[in-house]
Amino acid sequence: MPVVRAAISQTTWTGDKESMLLRHERFARDAADQGARVICFQELFYGPYFGITEDAKYYDYAEPADGPVVQRFAALAAELQMVMVLPIYEQEMPGVYYNTAVVVEADGSVLGKYRKHHLPHLDKFWEKFYFRPGNLGYPVFATSVGRIGVYICYDRHFPEGWRELGLGGAEIVFNPNATKPGLSNRLWDIEQAAAAAANGYFVAAPNRVGSEDNEYGDLAVSFYGKSQFLDPQGNFVGDRGSETSEDLVVRDLDLDMIRQVRNDWQFFRDRRPDSYTAITKP
Numbered sequence: 481m482p483v484v485r486a487a488i489s490q491t492t493w494t495g496d497k498e499s500m501l502l503r504h505e506r507f508a509r510d511a512a513d514q515g516a517r518v519i520c521f522q523e524l525f526y527g528p529y530f531g532i533t534e535d536a537k538y539y540d541y542a543e544p545a546d547g548p549v550v551q552r553f554a555a556l557a558a559e560l561q562m563v564m565v566l567p568i569y570e571q572e573m574p575g576v577y578y579n580t581a582v583v584v585e586a587d588g589s590v591l592g593k594y595r596k597h598h599l600p601h602l603d604k605f606w607e608k609f610y611f612r613p614g615n616l617g618y619p620v621f622a623t624s625v626g627r628i629g630v631y632i633c634y635d636r637h638f639p640e641g642w643r644e645l646g647l648g649g650a651e652i653v654f655n656p657n658a659t660k661p662g663l664s665n666r667l668w669d670i671e672q673a674a675a676a677a678a679n680g681y682f683v684a685a686p687n688r689v690g691s692e693d694n695e696y697g698d699l700a701v702s703f704y705g706k707s708q709f710l711d712p713q714g715n716f717v718g719d720r721g722s723e724t725s726e727d728l729v730v731r732d733l734d735l736d737m738i739r740q741v742r743n744d745w746q747f748f749r750d751r752r753p754d755s756y757t758a759i760t761k762p
Contacts (some may be wrong), residue, residue, distance in 0.1 A: 487516035516730050585624060689707075
């Protein structure tokens with residue numbers, strides 16, 4: 481298997497959709513200039529993180545998975561010959577919305593999408609006001625850079641989906657986030673690392689950074705960035721992104737490491753699905 485150069489980006493809300501789209505086009509071009517062959521943006525990348533409040537005006541950010549934003553970046557993917565993971569606010573039909581990531585191949589073709597399964601409904605994370613729970617399972621997409629899966633933000637607290645992606649053959653799992661200080665700080669340091677080690681794959685986790693007080697004023701939170709790559713042993717691949725400012729993190733991922741780590745540990749061989757009963761019950 482090849483060494484894959486991958487990129488993840490982090491930024492804060494600029495105040496309008498078009499400037500966010502332009503900023504992420506720049507991230508993609510800068511990543512391509514550095515030799516990256518795949519990039520993933522942060523959760524709900526072209527808007528604010530509107531879960532801070534419950535306000536129907538943000539429904540207007542939703543669009544179809546083949547809508548203008550995806551078409552625009554699919555054309556860019558083809559131009560740059562880069563695989564892209566695009567975390568969008570998806571409209572299936574008016575009134576039916578999902579927190580979704582669309583996976584685009586390097587030729588610009590749309591391979592499919594993942595819909596976030598686990599939705600928080602906590603202070604300043606009012607996601608059940610905006611989204612339905614995901615209903616497409618845990619797909620793994622065969623791309624020109626390897627087999628990739630997606631898990632979105634709050635999903636990461638649930639180990640079952642990480643394992644589903646591993647059993648589906650994922651080699652890199654992208655986990656776009658909008659994560660703020662508080663209960664999650666320690667979990668941010670350990671959850672993706674634990675998932676990577678338990679399943680023997682790479683994890684790439686972009687996060688938002690900075691305060692969106694230009695949208696929410698005193699209600700705004702400060703996202704802490706620290707976008708990160710983890711290897712199949714659970715180690716960070718290079719430094720993490722900035723805690724305070726925009727960043728583009730580009731790292732080389734040696735996919736041969738997956739086979740070596742899985743052969744060393746044999747976690748998949750030693751699983752006992754016949755003995756796991758309570759975790760499948762509602």
